[in-house]
Amino acid sequence: MTRYDTAQPEGQSAYAEAAELELRHVSKLYPGQREPAIADLSLTVGAGEVCVLVGPSGSGKTTAMRLINRMVPLSGGEILLGGRSVLDREPRELRREIGYVIQQIGLFPHQTVTENVATVPRLLGWPKERTRARVRELLTLTGLDADEMGPRYPAQLSGGQRQRVGVARALAADPPLMLMDEPFGAIDPINRANLQDEFLALQAKVRKTVVFVTHDIDEAIKMGDRIAILREGGVLAQYATPKEILARPADEFVAQFVGADRGIKRLSLTTLGELELLAPDGRAVDGARRLSERASVKDALSVLLTAHGEPLAVVDAEGSVTGLLTLSHLERLITEEADGAAGEEPAASASALAATGESGP
């Protein structure tokens, strides 16, 4: 299979290093407007992290994203990608190094899937063989059959397939940073959930630094390693992990934005394996309903609410019971954790549910 020879090997080491992104006192004032779209925004996105910019319309989230690849000229401040100011770069050269995905995708209707994905390699003047191999690799990576889909035109694809091609095209030149503006906004809810899961799986492999814009807080909680909540005028209301934002909204605006159901949302971020469970008790285990330790606390609550007071058996990947959970025990864990979040330090036994709790042991 000589045609694959130029393809990079699979796996994490195959991809260029993701770069750290830093916004320093960034501002944007559109000409002819009195109020700035972004007043003074500073945040750092660690290399390989997904940072979700979320906020109501008028919060400048798309503007903030487009400042990064200089589609919108900066009014003040500095943006560093991999420690280097984007203002020192020639804009077109910079953009070829930054993956760019938009809601309407913007595939070129007159080009096949293969040609679309090859856009940036073509601009960079890659040799044909290398481009071809890279296109095959990316289509496979994004879950598309390269032989079947490659020769098709965008009009022959479903919405989900087009979105995958859009992501493949953005990844083509192996950029250290990806900008994604509501990439799944135009997809129906079921397919959107699938695409989100696929993207998270893909991101686990390619580990790009990602700036992801959405207006949907649930999507932000699901996709983000960190969430930057912006309010009108591009003011950063809170920048933290999803757990922290749900547990401790910085102010009333954030609390309202994440919604009254933030308690439930938070439960979906913690898995049963992270909880301090009751010791397994032989008799109780036999009749109990079972749930994987990778299931969320929210799922467990849902099961317990219909279990007529019976405990829930939590099982590991091998199927052996690691512990029991009852409604009253879960209530105690949540209460302790809530007390901890309200007080100075979260109770040790409930640390998994606590705001600062990082994932898993």
Next chain:
Amino acid sequence: MIGRLAAAGGPVIPNFSQHSSSCAVHNRLFCLDWVKANWSPVLWPALRQHVVLTMIAVAIGFVIALSLALLAHHHRWAERPTLIVTTFLYTIPSLALFELLVAPVGENIYAAEIALVSYTLLILFRNTLTGLRSVPAEVLEAAEGMGMSRRQALLQVELPLALPSIVAGLRIAVVTIIALATIVYTIYNRGLGVPIHDALGEGPFKTELIAAGGMAILLALLADGLLVAMQRALTPWSRIRERTRP
């Protein structure tokens, strides 16, 4: 009888000779023999001249209209004046324009082409501009976001996507100019208009009129067909769009 008429006012049937067929002698509606006999000396040269007149006019018209459309695409202010001027040119009665051009330019190919070109501009300008403007905004945003220069976006994205509309304009322009070029003979003695005009003076003999007029129609149909074939070859994607998605 023929001899008597000829004696009276010259030959009625052009290029009549001893070898003329009985068809011509009996003045039937269409005489293939006459067409064969006059193909090389009359019809074929007229057809070639007609093709040349048309191609020059459409080619020059396309270059001018494309330049104006690109200007109007990037600078919106250029659209209105261009439309006003090209629409004005388009509305001038053709015979009048031909005659008007004789005084400053003379009875030559330049006058003929200036007139013909001026009739292509409105059609080609409007269609080209419409095509360029029909490119979806998100496609242009993606092109810019991936690091294409304006020139690259124009050549690799905008013009290819505008092609169906541009070719649609070319088809109308070519058919229009093939028809219009039949009156070029009024100022410049070339093209299929020459045998058509001759035929109109031939009284009851209709073969030359039918032959030359028919050739102009067939030429227009052929040119239109060629442009359709060219567009199909160049824009395979545009036909797929019409089909239902899988």
